[in-house]
Structure formats: C-alpha cells, structure tokens
Amino acid sequence: MIEFEWRTELSDAELAELTDVLTRAAHFDAAPEYNTISVEEIIRSMPPSYPRAHHLLIWMLPYATALGGPEHPKRIAGVLRLVTAPDGTAHACLVIDPQLRSLGISTLLFERIGLDCSGPEGWAGTGAHTIIAWARGNHPAAGRLTRRFLIPRTRRVWKLIRPTSPLDPAAVPPVLEPTAAGELRDVPWLSDVDAETLYVLRDGGEPTGAAALDFTPFEHLEFGKSASLTAFRVAPDATVRTRRALLDGAAAVAKACQFTGLVAYVESNDSEWVTSCRLTGFQHDRTDVCFQVGGQQ
The missing domain is CATH 3.40.630.30 (Gcn5-related N-acetyltransferase (GNAT))
Incomplete structure (x- = not known):
C-alpha cells in the first residue's frame, strides 16, 4: 500500500508533486488550523545545509478505487519532517495528502517503521531518542494514532x-x-x-x-x-x-x-x-x- 524513504534531496518532479500536496493540505487545514509544512522550509533544511533535519517521503503505491477499475499511479502521499537537537530531542510534524486521509497511511507507516527510540542510533537511525509532536487543533487522526500506539499526551495548550x-x-x-x-x-x-x-x-x-x-x-x-x-x-x-x-x-x-x-x-x-x-x-x-x-x- 505504501513505501517510504528518508530523502536528502528531491528531483524536480518530486518537488513539484510535493509542493502540490503541501499546498492543498495547507488550504484544506487552514480553517481548523491543523499542522502544516511548507515546501520552502523543506528545501532550506535539506542536508548539507541543515544536517539535523530529516525528511521521510511517503508514497501511495498504485491502487484501484473500484473493483476491476484502472489503477491510480504511484503518488506522493505525504511527508514526515523531523528536526533533532544535539541532546537527541526531536520535533516531528506529519502531513498527509487530504485526498488520501482516513486510509490508514499513518498507522501503516508506524507499524512498519516502529517507534523504538532506545537504540544507539535513536529512532529509525535519526539520532532522536525523544520525539515530541504537537497536534494543532487536536487533530482527530492524531488521537486515533496515539491511542493505537499508546503514545501519551504530555501537554494541552488552549488558544x-x-x-x-x-x-x-x-x-x-x-x-x-x-x-x-x-x-x-x-x-x-x-x-x-x-x-x-x-x-x-x-x-x-x-x-x-x-x-x-x-x-x-x-x-x-x-x-x-x-x-x-x-x-x-x-x-x-x-x-x-x-x-x-x-x-x-x-x-x-x-x-x-x-x-x-x-x-x-x-x-x-x-x-x-x-x-x-x-x-x-x-x-x-x-x-x-x-x-x-x-x-x-
């Protein structure tokens, strides 16, 4: 259903596709003020200019929406941005294409990549031993995901x-x-x-x-x-x-x-x-x- 890869650079075609995904997501999420990632900050923080930033690109593999119907081509489904401090604390933000939400992409991603931060190289080799993520607007998908993996809530801030x-x-x-x-x-x-x-x-x-x-x-x-x-x-x-x-x-x-x-x-x-x-x-x-x-x- 999905594949994913840590990327230190993007091709022109990937950059154009990711820009479209993040632009549509920002527009879709503007009213409830959910998390956003700008493609500009991804470009600025690609290694070697900012080696503490990591970007996990997620693809949706070819899929059909109707029995016997034609398959949709492989496409970028979202991106996870992780910025790690020298002490091993990382701040994470995940944005999924609005057209591909509620399909279990985030759940499947973490089922496959895991959430173990205890190894010497930290989570997924990023050096992160503590991952902090804010769900702006208390996004319902964040609630479902964290309940699924028993991730504790540590703070609530009211706007x-x-x-x-x-x-x-x-x-x-x-x-x-x-x-x-x-x-x-x-x-x-x-x-x-x-x-x-x-x-x-x-x-x-x-x-x-x-x-x-x-x-x-x-x-x-x-x-x-x-x-x-x-x-x-x-x-x-x-x-x-x-x-x-x-x-x-x-x-x-x-x-x-x-x-x-x-x-x-x-x-x-x-x-x-x-x-x-x-x-x-x-x-x-x-x-x-x-x-x-x-x-x-």
Missing part, C-alpha cells in the same frame, strides 16, 4: 481569544507602560521572556505584571484583525485581580493599535491563568495537544 474592547464599555482599562526588556533584567519572574519590548503593569512604581505582544496581524472569522500575546507574567504573589488587570491592559494596547481581537495561549491545567482569562472575556478557540515518544515524561 483563547477575546475582543479588544472592554467587557464593560464604561470601564477604564489599566495602563501598561511600554518598557525595554533590558530595563527589567533584574526582575527574576521575567527572566524567561524573550522580547524586546514589554508592556508593564505597575503598582507604586514596582512591576507586578508584564506582557509581550506580537502585532503581526491575522484575520479571525469572528473577531477580525487580531494580535497575539506571546508572553504574560505576574509577580509570584499576584492576585487574580492583578492577572485580570494585565490582560485587560494588554487588550487596550492592542485596541490602540487598531486590532479588534487578542489571542492568548494558556496551559489547560494552569487554573489561575485559565480563570483570569475567562473572567476577562477570553473564550476557547483551539486545543493543541503534545505527544511524546521516549525520554522522560
């Missing part, structure tokens, strides 16, 4: 979205102060935030919360032109009130920049942020699920 207008039209949102990240390097609870500018909530001159925003616009069907919260942190002793003030202030910053929607990503088991987001008008838009094979979980 939440709200309007930038305040819930109470008469309310005056908190003012966040734009501050260069370098000025906050001595604040320990901001040490992991990677941003040039932070919007800071202060109390008596002292920072109590900070948010980083990405103003790259994207269009949301319900909320229109939207920005994203890429990071939001509060002091260790912060209350729900402080968290709400930070979120409302961030929405006001986005509104001042002519955005009508604001997105935040929250760990589903982080009850404090989940509660604060709900109290400030955020609603669930998507669930992303992380699966892991091998390594410490």
